Amino acid sequence: MIEKTVAELSAALSAGDVSSVELTQAYLARIAKHNATLNAYITVCEKPALAQAQKADEARADGASGPLLGIPMAHKDIFCTKGVKTTCGSKMLHNFIAPYNATVVEKLKTAGTVMLGKTNMDEFAMGSSNETSHFGPVRNPWDTDRVPGGSSGGSASAVAADLCAIATGTDTGGSIRQPASFCGITGFKPSYGRVSRWGMIAFASSLDQAGALSKSAEDSALLLNAMAGLDLKDSTSIDRKVDDYTSSLNDSMDGLKIGIPRQHFTEGLSADVEQVIRDALAEYEKLGATIKEIDLPNNHLSVSAYYVVAPAEASANLSRYDGVRYGYRCKSPIDLEDMYKRTRSEGFGDEVKRRIMVGTYALSAGFYDAYYRKAQKIRRLIKNDFNDAFKEVDVIVGPTSPHTAFELGAKTDPVAMYLEDIYTIAVNLAGLPGASIPAGLAKGLPVGMHLVAPDFAESKLLNIAHQFQSNTDWHKRKPPICDGEG
């Protein structure tokens, strides 16, 4: 049962084939068995989860229903959860128990989901391999010597290995889509502003967006239905009607115009990944879509611009971790300056410190125009590229990542790691919705196909993803860790 999609579990729950308590117990057992290996969860909430499941079952008995009622899920440890440790993958918050729920958490709680626990992540969502977590790296269930991608690596690994039915994630430069790609699952990042950021610990405020890591596009639609919407507590959330994202999943692909960016099929893209993507595109053609090459002429600037904007915002967002009010504080500070210096030196990991320094530098007097202002200009150029492209095509498709999951420790050069997100970062800079869906395997490892749609075209994007999944079974492939288990 635990390998099923949310849609399937929901049907089983309604039919009375299984209870939420039984499902929760099954997932908890699965976590108990594999988490030591995968390290996907930082915190497992066994008792509260069972209590929530019990409540969901009682509510159902009282006539309540809903596609997420009683569904056991996980939250990335970047979302504040009331009364539950919320670490953001950092030593800085190793002891932080949030006194409030993030809007996303609150909405999904209201929808009746059961929270199994909090998933591991790169520290403050800064990383593409989940190796920067203070709580140790997460392993990829397809090959435990390999990384699951990052920063939502814990969520991706947990969903892929059936340690939960579905999970939340966040995506600042690819942090949902790249791990989804590496772990062979569906990752969905909505448009910027579609989902509230209240209670989601900030990395780069103008880029961060919450989304889903799921076993199907349909499941992402179900989660987004419950997560999306205006939130008066987040001034950047959008006052725009929330669609029923499941309503157009079955629309035909006939006449769909797919654009493939030349810039995403150049050297750097591994041949076997390219082959999988080209085969997947052929699948769409069979469904009646037409394929056309497009240009995203400023795409090559996206990583550079991102690594100015994101660290700049992060350098300010992370200033609050000073040891004064909560979180880690160094031992026996001799004075204020000593407390600041040692708290932050000891509490943050190397990658976080690197980005704080980069961001601080980019904003410094005399450098602002050369870096931050220029990066914002590039951001507008990138947005214009997409606007131009969407005049000609309905969706942009390419690889999510240049290659499949790499081995732990394989990338020690930070810039090489930053280039992991070469295809995904521009989407955040432009604020567009994007998804990664399993498109095939290369040497036994999953390959993700990247789909990008215009602003707030989430329904269209999910429809396109769902149609691929209705005609292929790549999203149903299970990692070897799941072999022989039900």
Place this chain on the structure above:
Amino acid sequence: MEWETVIGLEVHVSLSTKSKLFSGSDTKFGSEPNTQANIFDLALPGTLPVFNEEALRMAVRFGLAIGAEIGKRSVFDRKNYFYPDLPKGYQITQLDFPTVGKGSLNVTLDDGREKKIGVTRAHIEENAGKSLHEEFSGMSGIDLNRAGVPLLEIVSEPEITSADEAVAYLKKLHTIIRYLDISDAIMALGSMRCDVNISIRPIGETELGTRTEIKNINSFRFVEKAIHTEVLRQQEILEDGGRIIQETRRYDSERDETSSMRSKEVANDYRYFPEPDLLPIEIDDDYIEAVRSELPELPDAKKTRFCTEYKLSDYDASVLVSTREMAEYFETVAQEGGDAKIASNWVTGDLQALLNKSNLEISESPIEAGRLASLIARIKDNTISGKIAKTVFETMIDNPATVDEIIEEKGLKQVTDSGEIKNLVEEVIANNPDQVQQFKDGKEQVIGYLVGQAMQLSKGKANPGQVNTLLRDKMK
């Protein structure tokens, strides 16, 4: 050498919104530490600012009151620095696109000279909390009640050339802010604070000298004294061939001297950048006009109106408009009492003296405007004389009875009955033959003495005009 002083003022005013600038916490002054700090004020992870539009309305009110350009698009920025009373590690402020642009204030100096002083800008920002160093040995306490309270920072052009002008500017600013009801603007409580930028240069020089900034001065008098002291200090240095260091200084009122706080040359780099958690605030003409339509009559306009409508002197009018409360009090008294001149004299005279003596604001006056108006009505209709009115006024302070009841009860009603006055006059003539003779001999001023005698006999109740006329009649 003759020196010229150049002063620019930065005034921080706490806007009197009910809740904070970016959170729902209360802004009440003087509560128990940290009882008005919610999860946003504490900068807990994941919290976000939500702009309080009341602060915008107040800032726009101020902008319109000083004839300033209103920013149709204002943008918040983060100003980064570490300090324990700044929980986020950055202050949200407005750098390049403030809500209020260029405007000006007209000030009247003590010598009667008028001067227009430019305001460069006024921007909205959040206050920091307070560090408490005394109460905790070896540690510091942080009170975040004040953190996030909205401030309007009003920056003047460097067009102020003396301490007197600086004080006149501050007082005018204070008056306008109080008229607009956007802040208590009480310097002693910190709801109005002033930073003074001062430089001096030889008269005729066009380049500005190196300036120093004196931070957080908390009274008009100290602003005046600090400027005098700092100007003298700079003069001494320059005349000795020294060099002024650009720095922040503090004013010690007990020693009447300024001392260095920190040098600007090694100052913080605040690394401003646009606040990504907030959208720019866009306002249109309709919004601006709606705010304009709610503006009260401002002191300059009120003064002009008082001069023409009530025929008051320039001086009396400026005293009366110095606070909105006094102006409103005066108008009630003038309208209900029926005589603006008498009303003006009483409000600026006896009433003001009473308030000064008991250290009260006019809003706390033991005699409300309606009662003072009744008193004036009784002077006007000759029920009592101006002199008797003072007795009634004294009684009114502690006696809640109406003016008419007091006059009746104490038998203070003016004697206007011609028979009674005739008797009084005859008695005075009979008792003062020498003075009567002197008057008859042409010593005109003796009449004053004789009227006084009649008034005394009547215990002040006789109508002095009638007494005067009748005396002259009888002594012909």
